[in-house]
Amino acid sequence: MSASNRDALRAALLYLLISLIWLQLSGHLLNSFFDSSLELLRWQLINGYAWAVLTAGLIFLTRARLFRFLEVDARLLDRADDRERLRQAAAVFDCTREGVLVTDKNGVIVHVNRAFIQITGYQSPEVLGQKPSVFKSGHHPLAFYQAMFTKLDNAGEWSGEIWNRRKCGEIYPQWQTIRVIHDDQGHVSHYVAVFSDISAIKDSEYELKHLAHHDPLTDLPNRLLFTDRAEQALASAQVHKRSCALLLVDLDHFKMINDSLGHTIGDQLLKAVAERLSTLFDPGVTLARLSGDEFAVLAESCPQLGHAPALAQRILDALKKSFEIEGHALFINASIGISLFPGDALNAEQLLRNADSALFKAKSTGRNGFALYTEELTAHAQQRVETAFELRRALEQDELRVYFQPVHDLKTCRLIGVETLVRWEHPQRGLVSPAEFIPIAERTGLIAEIDAWVMRQACQQMCEWQQAGVVLSFVAVNVSSRLFARRELYQQVAQVLQETGLEPAFLELEVTESAVMDDPEVALEQMHRLRELGVRLAIDDFGTGYSSLLRLKRLPVQKLKIDQGFVAGLPWDEDDAAIVRVIIALAQSMGMQVHAEGIEQVEQAGFLLEQGCDLGQGYWFGRPVPAEQLDWDRLLVIE
Numbered sequence: 001m002s003a004s005n006r007d008a009l010r011a012a013l014l015y016l017l018i019s020l021i022w023l024q025l026s027g028h029l030l031n032s033f034f035d036s037s038l039e040l041l042r043w044q045l046i047n048g049y050a051w052a053v054l055t056a057g058l059i060f061l062t063r064a065r066l067f068r069f070l071e072v073d074a075r076l077l078d079r080a081d082d083r084e085r086l087r088q089a090a091a092v093f094d095c096t097r098e099g100v101l102v103t104d105k106n107g108v109i110v111h112v113n114r115a116f117i118q119i120t121g122y123q124s125p126e127v128l129g130q131k132p133s134v135f136k137s138g139h140h141p142l143a144f145y146q147a148m149f150t151k152l153d154n155a156g157e158w159s160g161e162i163w164n165r166r167k168c169g170e171i172y173p174q175w176q177t178i179r180v181i182h183d184d185q186g187h188v189s190h191y192v193a194v195f196s197d198i199s200a201i202k203d204s205e206y207e208l209k210h211l212a213h214h215d216p217l218t219d220l221p222n223r224l225l226f227t228d229r230a231e232q233a234l235a236s237a238q239v240h241k242r243s244c245a246l247l248l249v250d251l252d253h254f255k256m257i258n259d260s261l262g263h264t265i266g267d268q269l270l271k272a273v274a275e276r277l278s279t280l281f282d283p284g285v286t287l288a289r290l291s292g293d294e295f296a297v298l299a300e301s302c303p304q305l306g307h308a309p310a311l312a313q314r315i316l317d318a319l320k321k322s323f324e325i326e327g328h329a330l331f332i333n334a335s336i337g338i339s340l341f342p343g344d345a346l347n348a349e350q351l352l353r354n355a356d357s358a359l360f361k362a363k364s365t366g367r368n369g370f371a372l373y374t375e376e377l378t379a380h381a382q383q384r385v386e387t388a389f390e391l392r393r394a395l396e397q398d399e400l401r402v403y404f405q406p407v408h409d410l411k412t413c414r415l416i417g418v419e420t421l422v423r424w425e426h427p428q429r430g431l432v433s434p435a436e437f438i439p440i441a442e443r444t445g446l447i448a449e450i451d452a453w454v455m456r457q458a459c460q461q462m463c464e465w466q467q468a469g470v471v472l473s474f475v476a477v478n479v480s481s482r483l484f485a486r487r488e489l490y491q492q493v494a495q496v497l498q499e500t501g502l503e504p505a506f507l508e509l510e511v512t513e514s515a516v517m518d519d520p521e522v523a524l525e526q527m528h529r530l531r532e533l534g535v536r537l538a539i540d541d542f543g544t545g546y547s548s549l550l551r552l553k554r555l556p557v558q559k560l561k562i563d564q565g566f567v568a569g570l571p572w573d574e575d576d577a578a579i580v581r582v583i584i585a586l587a588q589s590m591g592m593q594v595h596a597e598g599i600e601q602v603e604q605a606g607f608l609l610e611q612g613c614d615l616g617q618g619y620w621f622g623r624p625v626p627a628e629q630l631d632w633d634r635l636l637v638i639e
């Protein structure tokens with residue numbers, strides 16, 4: 001019996017009971033008050049009972065119908081709610097950007113949404129009735145799917161990255177969540193999978209990873225990736241008892257290409273070098289670009305000792321052929337430093353450091369060659385560190401000295417100026433040459449202090465000579481290229497001149513040709529400022545720095561100093577003689593004085609004079625000496 005019928009029956013029975021009690025009572029009352037006949041009384045009771053039963057029946061029927069009506073109405077209301085909810089769910093299902101796939105408990109696809117069609121490329125009729133295994137990519141092993149179903153059985157849900165195949169055959173990654181749906185009885189009724197296509201994220205992840213590990217210009221591995229590979233290679237070489245080699249390749253004078261032809265051509269040349277080098281190596285050799293014009297090569301297996309030098313030679317040979325870039329035929333050499341594992345170093349960092357020391361050696365022994373790292377090189381590096389430390393102390397404890405070397409007028413043979421050259425009076429080592437400590441001072445930044453000190457000493461000395469009646473046309477001081485690139489140089493010179501009271505025209509600043517040509521625009525600006533102060537400017541070691549004539553012409557310089565390397569072979573070496581002749585002619589055509597250094601023999605002085613060289617300096621005239629030891633006989637003294 002339904003609940004509504006039960007309620008109606010209960011109400012009818014209650015009514016009947018009350019009616020019967022009432023009829024019983026009313027029978028007794030009638031009998032006692034009116035003393036009616038028994039027949040009449042019975043008749044009335046029977047009538048009453050019949051009426052009560054009839055009315056109870058009517059009550060039952062009415063209530064039962066009413067309840068049923070109410071119940072149906074409630075159910076209808078519930079159903080309308082459900083329909084609304086379903087409509088909403090369907091809208092979400094269809095509009096969501098995630099693909100949705102529903103299977104029955106047997107894994108047969110019963111529903112897919114619009115996003116599913118967009119992502120997979122399948123239409124609904126093509127997949128309904130199929131199993132999701134049709135999308136398998138073959139990317140995952142069986143164990144992957146087993147673990148997935150175990151998780152679904154135990155936890156009712158699984159999420160993770162899964163690679164599936166689109167209709168076009170492309171494999172792509174999805175982030176997928178699968179949930180088990182149970183019916184009222186708790187049995188599995190469906191599986192719902194919701195997934196998004198994460199290939200775009202994966203692509204950008206890959207791109208980011210690639211960017212972080214590769215040089216954007218050449219697409220070669222960068223320092224980070226190279227170091228990582230080197231570490232792995234060394235670990236594996238250790239296990240397999242193999243040797244490895246690390247070669248650091250640095251292009252010689254690359255900066256000149258950048259400066260003279262522009263950075264775009266410089267970049268293209270770097271790319272072309274990278275491409276050419278890449279073709280040289282077999283698998284097992286990694287080529288990387290570590291910085292600007294520095295490349296690194298890691299050879300993971302070097303069976304013999306000669307393998308790495310042979311590889312270096314192959315690189316040098318490959319670079320011999322010109323690079324055709326935007327109509328220019330460019331030539332570039334390289335210097336290579338080699339460090340070997342396990343002979344020279346036991347880890348990647350040390351291997352790189354040692355290759356760098358070897359590179360330094362290759363560069364300083366004339367470039368376009370290679371050098372191997374040796375223990376002796378390490379000792380050299382250690383000594384450099386010690387010297388840097390001691391040099392600081394030298395400045396504090398006044399161990400530096402200024403020496404002066406005479407400069408003579410070649411025609412009159414008279415001493416007309418001096419070049420100031422610094423010396424270090426080391427407490428243990430004696431007099432240390434600037435050739436040893438100036439490069440270290442440049443690397444440690446101490447050079448600024450040293451040059452400022454030398455300049456002050458030179459200016460003071462010149463003032464003293466002038467006060468003593470000695471006439472010299474100039475006192476020259478060397479300015480390091482490191483200092484020359486700094487804007488403060490101008491203020492520093494102005495300050496020294498002001499403090500010492502020397503007339504600016506008596507001070508000559510020597511700047512090396514390479515310092516000027518390394519950054520010609522900055523050099524030009526610097527030189528103009530210095531000229532405004534009234535000081536003289538000379539280019540030192542001319543002939544060694546690849547000057548551009550066009551640039552040279554624009555420089556506000558009064559003097560070219562021919563490098564002693566060209567003077568050494570005079571007058572017999574034809575090449576030296578030809579170069580010197582050209583430099584003299586060049587200087588004269590640009591209205592500059594020419595000054596030859598390193599004159600050790602009278603023949604050299606004679607040749608230079610013949611060619612029209614103005615000034616001469618060298619051991620033949622006099623060595624650098626302290627001020628008090630200068631040869632006064634050759635000075636022009638005012639009477």
Ligand code: C2E
Pocket residue numbers: 405420421422433434435438450451454478479480510540541564597598599600617618619620624
């Ligand atoms: P530099 O400016 O070209 O100086 C000339 C160098 O040639 C000096 O070497 C000088 O002693 C040497 N020399 C002069 N005549 C002869 C000769 O006839 N034969 C030979 N073989 N050598 C000769 P030094 O004094 O050892 O200086 C070397 C370099 O150190 C200088 O070359 C200069 O570039 C640098 N230097 C010296 N003093 C200073 C300084 O105060 N500041 C800076 N920044 N550099 C300095």
Ligand code: MG
Pocket residue numbers: 419478510540
């Ligand atoms: Mg000099």
Ligand code: MG
Pocket residue numbers: 540541561563564597
């Ligand atoms: Mg010089």
